[in-house]
Structure formats: C-alpha cells, structure tokens
Amino acid sequence: MPEAGPHPDRLFPSDPLQRRLARELYGHVRDLPLICPHGHVDPALMAHNKPFGNPAELLVVPDHYVLRMLYSRGVALEDLGVPSRDGAPVEGDPRAIWRRLAEHWHLFRGTPSRLWLEQELHEVFGVTTRLSAATADEVYDQLEDCLGRDAFLPRALFDRFNIEFLATTESPLDSLEHHRAIRDSDWAGNVVTTFRPDDVVDMERHDWASAVGRLGEVTGCDTATYGGYLDALRSRRAFFASNGATATDHGHPTAATLDLDGADAARLFEAGLRGRADAAAAERFRAHMLTEFARMSCEDGLVMQLHPGSLRDHNPRVLARFGPDMGADIPMPTDYVRALRPLLNRFGNEPRLTLVVFTLDESAYARELAPLAGHYPAMVLGPAWWFHDSPEGMRRFRELTTETAGFYNTVGFNDDTRAFPSIAARHDVARRVDCAFLARLVAEHRLPLEEAAETAVDLAYRLPKRTYRIGDGTVA
Amino acid sequence: MPEAGPHPDRLFPSDPLQRRLARELYGHVRDLPLICPHGHVDPALMAHNKPFGNPAELLVVPDHYVLRMLYSRGVALEDLGVPSRDGAPVEGDPRAIWRRLAEHWHLFRGTPSRLWLEQELHEVFGVTTRLSAATADEVYDQLEDCLGRDAFLPRALFDRFNIEFLATTESPLDSLEHHRAIRDSDWAGNVVTTFRPDDVVDMERHDWASAVGRLGEVTGCDTATYGGYLDALRSRRAFFASNGATATDHGHPTAATLDLDGADAARLFEAGLRGRADAAAAERFRAHMLTEFARMSCEDGLVMQLHPGSLRDHNPRVLARFGPDMGADIPMPTDYVRALRPLLNRFGNEPRLTLVVFTLDESAYARELAPLAGHYPAMVLGPAWWFHDSPEGMRRFRELTTETAGFYNTVGFNDDTRAFPSIAARHDVARRVDCAFLARLVAEHRLPLEEAAETAVDLAYRLPKRTYRIGDGTVA
C-alpha cells in the first residue's frame, strides 16, 4: 500500500473492537459484484467504448459536486472549462483546469468528493502521489497516460469494477439505440435503461407540449388526447422493459400525489396542451401522473422510484450562462405524509408495486419515511441521496431509519452518478459505512455477528437485486 | 448467562472506558423499582389476575410495532390473526402465527422490538434459544408451558418486575371498576388510572356528542351546556384523583392551544352538539380545551401530558378492515412555539402546573422543545416517544435536549405500553441508554462520575416520582 493511497481501514470506527468487526464484515462484501440499479452513466460510453477524454474532461468539468465547491470559493466556471451557453470563450487547456482543482484541493477536506476522487486516482489509475498544487502536473501526466491505454476503455473498467448490472436513465423519447448496440455487440456487460418520463409529464418545462407531440410520433398514439397519452406511455414502458428496464424514475419538485378521476386529469392535460395550465395545474398533473404510473407499475411490474424535493436552478445567473445541473440545485423541506397519501391509499397495499422513495430532507427520515415504509407493503426507502450520499449522511440514514423500518425496507446502495470511473469508489464507501454501522450494533450486543454479516451481504448485493427485480435475487 | 441471552453489556458503548463507566452507572439503577407513570396496560389484567393467553395472543397480535413491520414486508394481517371488522376468517392457530413471526425475524434486526422481545423471552420466560424459523416451535412450547404456571400470572409478574407504581389510561366515562377491584383485593400492587378525556373533547370523533351525553349521565351535570360540561369534567377529574390518578393525558393531532373567552368556547361547544362544527371548529375547540385543562390542573394538581403530532389511520384500507391502531399512524411535522403560546402565556409561569410535552417530530427537540422547557417553569419534556422509544431515539433525545434544558426539565422514562410482559425490558433499555449517555459525559470529562451516578438514579426513579407527584419523590 503506497503511502498516499487510501488506508485499508478508512471509514471504519477507530474503536478497536468496532474496527475489527467492521473489517470482518467488510471482508464479506468487498469483492461482491456491483449492482447499479440507479444512475446516469451515458450508455454511449459502453456502446462506443471509445477512450475517455483528458483528465479535466473526465474528472472536473462534468462533476457538479466539484464545480459547485470550487465556484463557491471564487473559482469562475469559465476557468474550469464549463462551456458557456452563448459560446463565450472558456478555459480550453485541460491541464490548467486540473491545476485549478489541485490548488483548491483543501476545499474538499472532509467531503465525499475527496474520498471518491482519491480512491479513484489510486485504485483505478494507480496514482500514489497525494494531490496538491505541487503534484498537479505529475498526477495529470499519469492520468493522461492511463487514458490512452486499452485497460482504461469504458468496457474494460466496467469489467474490472465487477459490475453485474448497470441501469442508465432515459427519456421515453429516447430510441435506446446505444442499449441496442451494447446488446448486439460481443461484449457481455449488462447495461439496461430506466424509464424517466419527466420531460413528457412536467408541463412547466418549456418544451413539454412538443415532447408530448414527439411521444405521439414515436408511438403512433394520439397524444393530443389524454387517453392516447396514457397509451403512449404504456407503449414506451413496454418498449423500455423489452430493452431490459426494470424500473422507472420520477424527479419531481415535491412528493405530491393525487388520484384524480379520468375526466379531471384529461381536463388538466388538455389545458396544458393549450398553454393554459398554471403552476398549480402543472403540480396537480404531475401529482396525478405519479398515481397513474403506480397503476402502470402494478400492471407491468416496473419498480417505481421517486426523487422529490430539489429546487432546481436556484441561481439564475449561472443557469443563463451555463445551463442546468451546474451545482445550483438546493433541497427544500419536503412533506411525505400527506403528499404520498393519495397514491399509497390507492396502491400502497399492492404487493405488485414497489415504490422506492428518496429524500433530500433528512428531517423526514425518522418522522415520516421510516414510519411509512415500515407500514405500507409497497413502499421502501431509497438510500441516502445526493448531498447525503456521504459517510455522515449514510450513517444518519441508518441511525434514523433502522429502528422503525429495519434494514429490509431499504434497498441497498444507488451510485446515482454519471461519473463512470467513480462507481467502484462510491460503492466501496457505501459498503464501508454500512459495515461500520453494523459493527457498532454488534459491538454493543444489539445484533449477533453472523446476522450482521448476512445483513451486510444483503445490503450490498441481494437487496438491490431483489428490490429492482434483477435476476433471481433472494435475500436473508 | 446462556449463549442466546441478551449480553450483560448490551447497549453500552464499546469504548472500554465508556463501557466501564456505563456498567458502573447502570449498577446504581438496575435494581431500582419501576415507576410507570404513563402506559396503556389493561387494568382488568391486574383485577382478574387470569393467565395470559397463548404466545401469539400475548406477543404478536396486540403489538402494533410487530404487526406493522411484518405487514410492511408482505405478511397479511389476516395471517397474523388480527380480527377483521367484518368477521371474515383470520388465522386461528397461534402456533402458525408464531411461526410467521419467527420466519420473518430478520426484519427486526436493529429494531427495539427485537431488543424488547429477546430480553422478555430470556428474562421473563427463561428462553435460551435464539428465535428463528428452526426454533419457532421449541420457543413456542416453552412459552406455552410458562403461561400455564402461577409464576406467570399478571400480579406475579408485576411483583417480579418490582413495579412500584403503574398508571393505566381511561376515559372519563370509565367506571374504574377494575381499579376499585384491585384496591379492594388483598394484593398490594399500586395500579392507578390516568384521566384521558379525548373522547369527550374531540368533536371529530363520530360518537363525540353521545359521549358528552354519557358524561352528563355519569356525573349528573347538564352537559348540554358548556358550563355543565366543564363541571362534569371537573367532577370526573376529582373522581379519578380519588382513585389514585395523578395525571391527565391528551392525544391531539397538533399541539395547538387557544385561550378563548367563555362565550366563544360555549358557541363552539354548542355548534358541535348541533353537528355544525367543521374540522377547523373542532381544532379550535380541542385547542381551547387544553388551556381549560391546564386551568383545572392548576386547581386540582393533576399533571398534564400532551401527546401531539400523529396522523391517525393513514391507510384507509387497513382501518376499514381491521380498525384503528394497526400500525398505520404516521408522525407529522409539529409546531410547538406558536401552538403552545396561548396556554403557556396563561399558565406557563404557574408553579402549580406541570405540563409534560411529547413529540414525534425530533426536529423540534433542540429548536423548540428544549428552549421552551428550559424557560417556562410549568413545562417539562416527556421522554423519547413511540417510534423514538429506541436506543438511537433516546440517545438523540439526550443529545438534542440536555444542553439547553438540562436533565432536570425532563421526566425520566415512560414505557407507554399495553404489552405488560415487556415492561421490565423497556425500562431496562431506557436505563442502559441513559447510563451510556452519562458515561460519555464522564469519559469526556464533562460531568464528574458521582454526579452522573446521582443523575442516573434521578432519571430512573426520582424524577418520574417527583414529576408525576408520586409518593414523596425528592430529587438531586
């Protein structure tokens, strides 16, 4: 183990008994295949299997965690090579971008970005030098050298990471050509899509009506009517499922659901198409559609994921200049108890439905989410998400949900990332943190070691397979 | 200590210094008598002293924590023997029900239900086998054997548990015949009632008006008028107090209080009787009555308890089929700062009033509840409640309230249970968790050991006696 590499005991408690137990538990899960049922990797990566670009393009420019932290301490996004919408010139030298990251590396002390990136540098690229302004060039050179080699092509990394299942996320309008190309190739990697219909559901998107029109073209359904629109959605779900999808995903500003009657829903839909739906109508339509999607899931068996609670693009100046997803999305307090009631009352008792609910509002873990998941057969809890996908965040998730919902109303880890080369590091952090939590339960005589070991394997491998209906996952 | 029994150091920190200190502190409280000032044991149990039923009837069917977890992972309530409202057949074989629990025992890993049940099996029933599908029958047989013996009669367990004081909870309409029977018996157990008037206060209950009518009959007061209604409540409080009650209890959807003038309150009351009170009027009447009850407490000295913040019967299908209290009550965000202000402004400075406030919304601990209890002489904090009556929940309660409210604005433990045989286990868990918290303060040199020991005894024994005005409790 070279000096600068991540320590083999990282993220384990320092209490000697807990550390010994965590090590033992981690030994059971370290080498298990990765199940990645929710993420945003570009399937073209695996379809084309072309080399990754330069280190800045790989590790800095597309990472909104990294961009937001650097921006918050005064580094201009232009100087990080983020393309501007108006085409104004931005930094074009990837080495200069990399140096800026290295010069500001202290900003990331105590953050998951640092954990992920250090582990990635060491375990994927073999970097043994600690990153700093002084070593920026040396590390850059080593990365650049790697990126030119076959062992660092996307498929090679996929195999090396021991990924058993990788789900990407696509719009119903997507042709899934990359997934088809992967399946038609001689490569055995299991890469499937996820049905994410936000662009054809959210009337507040400026291009919603045209997206609905395209949905009609793609499916041959008459999406000028609400009935045709529902048919079109069912048709695309079937197409996605036939391409391997096992799940849908819904990113909504709130967790609101409604169970309108068909005529009311149709009126909202038609008002939207005529440009007469205000924000409240759009919210009602989104809310109703969640219940419609739950109904469809009961029929076609696709697992339903709900990601609510982010106020997108809080900073209009950044949005105007650089577009969305530049680190300016901010969580809001999110109600689940009243919001989910219409959907749960209708379908929450259905064994056929699996509704995975996420949150950015940790105050809901113990107060609302664990009690709901600990009651309704259909509802389970997604892992600590986004800002909370971090050691402290994952620890809080377990501390705040386990006593009411147990481990088996949770679904294991989602890496939820577009940063493909970081996937192994992200899963490793999650496995370590879960083992640390279980080690504390064992050390405090709250759980026998052998049951903790079984639970660790369930969380890392069997639960995500069972929940997302992947293969024949059996559990506990 | 047989292999499968709970470990003597369970729930203590694994850090050797903290563990040694926790053991020492726990030594001071382990054998103290149990003070149970708030709970829901059926007084008929102690009045009749008949044997408990079979293991399923004792440990599964009436435990909403157990039912909700099993239901959440797909076990039908019918298969757990829960009686259906329409009389449709449900599982009648207690051994089959017990096996279902055992087969799903992994669901309870990391939950307080498991801690309580394991300790109960071992310490009450002497079970030394770990529960699993394989051992279900063996454990069942041992339990069944115990339940037939005199040593497991309710009064024998009461004495064995070393219960010094047990409060049950009754409606003002209750005759308290079981309490009278206990007092008139030759058994010395101290079992008293608690005045819980929700059924004659909450206009949203379908039978509120008839309950108010019965209140008139029971007391001879004219409860068709607001003045007579108040008189009737005072009369029943006096009756309850003469039967040993030292406290009242109020379960409300919110913590709202109001201090209306008499004429306004009378108008609400009369509108309610005429069936003309809407939800807002019912909420205003409940809110006002809390202030009326505080006034009565200032007069008669009954300690007042407020349990707000649960949305009852979130799942209408379960309610329709099985009735209330089947695990579908879900906490909601709860305001205390503005809600309690009318009552506290009126009576919060009165030394005669003790108002014990509980919460299901932990975000209020440090933000609202500890600051309020750390200011108003009348207000103190009830212990971690319901979903938070758990090791992590009780730890958070201390971490989040102590620095602002101290230990002496809290009231010690409430078991709050109807599961009589679990009472000793529940108190033991609470004592262990408080000792673990105090051990950390000692280990970090924040509190001298001898003061921590005194505090441990106060929390376990003297504070509940003092707060609930039981015997001559002196403290610190």
Place this chain on the structure above:
Amino acid sequence: MPEAGPHPDRLFPSDPLQRRLARELYGHVRDLPLICPHGHVDPALMAHNKPFGNPAELLVVPDHYVLRMLYSRGVALEDLGVPSRDGAPVEGDPRAIWRRLAEHWHLFRGTPSRLWLEQELHEVFGVTTRLSAATADEVYDQLEDCLGRDAFLPRALFDRFNIEFLATTESPLDSLEHHRAIRDSDWAGNVVTTFRPDDVVDMERHDWASAVGRLGEVTGCDTATYGGYLDALRSRRAFFASNGATATDHGHPTAATLDLDGADAARLFEAGLRGRADAAAAERFRAHMLTEFARMSCEDGLVMQLHPGSLRDHNPRVLARFGPDMGADIPMPTDYVRALRPLLNRFGNEPRLTLVVFTLDESAYARELAPLAGHYPAMVLGPAWWFHDSPEGMRRFRELTTETAGFYNTVGFNDDTRAFPSIAARHDVARRVDCAFLARLVAEHRLPLEEAAETAVDLAYRLPKRTYRIGDGTVA
C-alpha cells in the same frame, strides 16, 4: 491541576486513538490569539477599565442562559436580582443570589453554561473548589477578592486572554464614544464596533420612527425620505468603518429577503413613517433592506451577518415585568432556500460580498444552508449559534455541513457574548470540539493528520481573520 479544575482532556473523545490525535491537534491551536469578530461586550468596559462588580452581578444577573435555566425550575427572577421594570424590590444581596445559583448547580449538568463557568472560575479566578451549596460562600469570597485586584480589570483580562481582535455591536445611532476613548487611550487593545441597524430598519419597533428621525439628526440627511434614509445609512456605515468596523449584523425574525424597486421600497418606508405599515409591510421592508445592505456591502466592503429565526419574548409576563432578553426567546423553523433567493440572485455571485448566515434551526444545516454556501461565492456559514453554541451543537454543525460545504465555507468561531470574562472559556470549548471532530476524521483515515492540523489552525484563527477582513489573514 487541582482536583476540581477542568480536566486537560475535557471534550476530547475517549477512544484512545482519537484522544491522542485531538490532543495533538489542540496543541496547535490552544495558545493562538483569540479573534472575536462577533459579540456583545459593552465597549464602556474597556473604555473605563473599572473593576467588575460583585460575583452575582458579573456571573449571574446578566447571563440569560443562567437565568432561564434557574427560572425554568422555579427560581423567581426577583430572587436572582433581576431589576423589575416597575421598580418593585428584588434581591439586593449578591451573596444570596450566588447561593441560589450554587444550590441549583445540578440543573446545569450537561450544559455549556456549566462548562464555561467552571472553566472561567478555575482559569480566570483560580477557584479549585467545586461549586455546590456547601462551597458557595467560599467560592464567592475568592471571586470577590479577585475582583478587587488590578489583574482582574477588564483590560488586564483582555490582555491575559490574548485577544487580538474584539468586535462589539452598536446601533447606527451610537456615537462610538467608547471606541474612540479606547483608541485615544494608551492601551493597545484592538476593540472595534459592528454596524447593527435593526432599530432603524424594523418598523415593528415602537420607537422606529423616532429612531429614523434621530438617524437624520446624526447624519444631517433628510430621513423623512427614503433616499435620505439610505444616504444616512451609508453615511453611518462609513463612520463605523472609519472607527474600525469590518462588519454589519442583522437580527431578523425570518431570513426573508426581497429586491423591490426603489419606488415600492419608498412607499413602504413612507407608510411606516406615517404609522400605516402593518406586520406584512414591516416584514417586506426588513426583507428589502437586507438586499439594500448587501448592495452597500458590495460598495463599502463591510461583511454582512444575518441572524434570523428567533421568536422574541415568547413570555409576555416576563417581558412586562423584566423587559427583553430574559431567556424567553424561542427559535422557529426557518426557511432559507426561498427566503434568501432574492438577495442571492442579485448579489450572491459577487466576490466583493461576504454574507455570513446563522441559524437556530439545525434541520436547515444539511438541507439548505450547506448546499447554498457550497454554491454561492458570497455566502458562508456562521458557527453554531446561541442554543447550539455547545459541544453537541458544534459537533452536529460540523457533521451536517462539512460534507457539502467543506470547512472553508465556514467562518470559525464567534463567541457572541456579552459575558466578557467567559470569552476565553468559550473559544477554548470551540477549539476543543473542532479538534475532536478533526481527530475523528484522522482516526477514520478520512483526512491526513497534517492537513487536519492546518485546518484546526484555520478554523481557530485564520478563517475568522480572512472572512471578517481583519489584518492580512491568509488561510490554508
């Protein structure tokens, strides 16, 4: 180390590895000069350098943390010597007041008040006896003896505490005569003011209009017009800056900001002067003025601090009898995401602005504040505030903010106190807690020791200097 003194390892984790690391980190910061950029010390103390009064007047009567706890457990404020507004007699014997504190000392177990006071007694006054009812007089005598000696004069303590920078807080109407007197004296202590304009901004204060009138007199501006009012504020800011101020401070009930056009703001202002502004108008005006002050900060470089979220004077009986600031201020849930948006959209991307945001609502740390500070260049997080200025509160602050905002979007410690002799103890507690947090990161191999040491020094010394633009603070 005398027996009763604070332990040298206090507040460090008891895990041996973490304790050793915490000790080492603390060694780097223990003796650093104190930077006190936000507090409420009376500058007259340093201007006049007269002896402090008696022990009760120094340590009990002015400390709202102490008063509130004693009051909450039944000690009358009259018996603690708090002057009544109507001049009714209160306890006049400081020794009797001191004894009341000592008799109730157990109430403070586990609170920061106890930590601060014990450390103050020991390290400032050399008290080696543990406080109790039995030792109250002995401790009192020793304190009284100290207070008569030159070594305990305010300036002597200032020098002994190694205070490098102390900011007080004054209204724009203040003449700053004490600050001038300090500067004109032969004493070298660096004591500056902070611009706190709440009394000329908040229309809900009964004397707002007259304060605005006096603002006009002081500046020679026509504060009967909105334009003149803004000019007057600019003029006083310049005056404060010329007297050393580097910051402004804003205590608002909410974090609401607005960016009105000038005509709308002028209308609100004039309605206020005519007594026609209701609560909503007052809130809008306060909200708008925050954005105006941000604009002024962009111009004059004063750092802007926002302290929102306290409901002042919750207890009208205490207010009527004893006035404000007697321990009856209670935190409320506080929104930041929508509330700060108008200000941040206008000035959040300005490198010239530093906006330090505080909270009393810890649920906002991870959900709203860390994401906002981790994105906007202008915004940083103030330390754990008021009720949360405590070991557990500071630990939660780091655990909940670091992973999203890092250490370098925080600003180090504020003692925020009027209790001058407690300042050294307060900084020491904060330094210990930060070192304990860093020690855990090191022990869990999440941060190398040498980077943790650099971070500890940054948090204790360099970050507050840099953030508050004191001297030439360089960092990391």
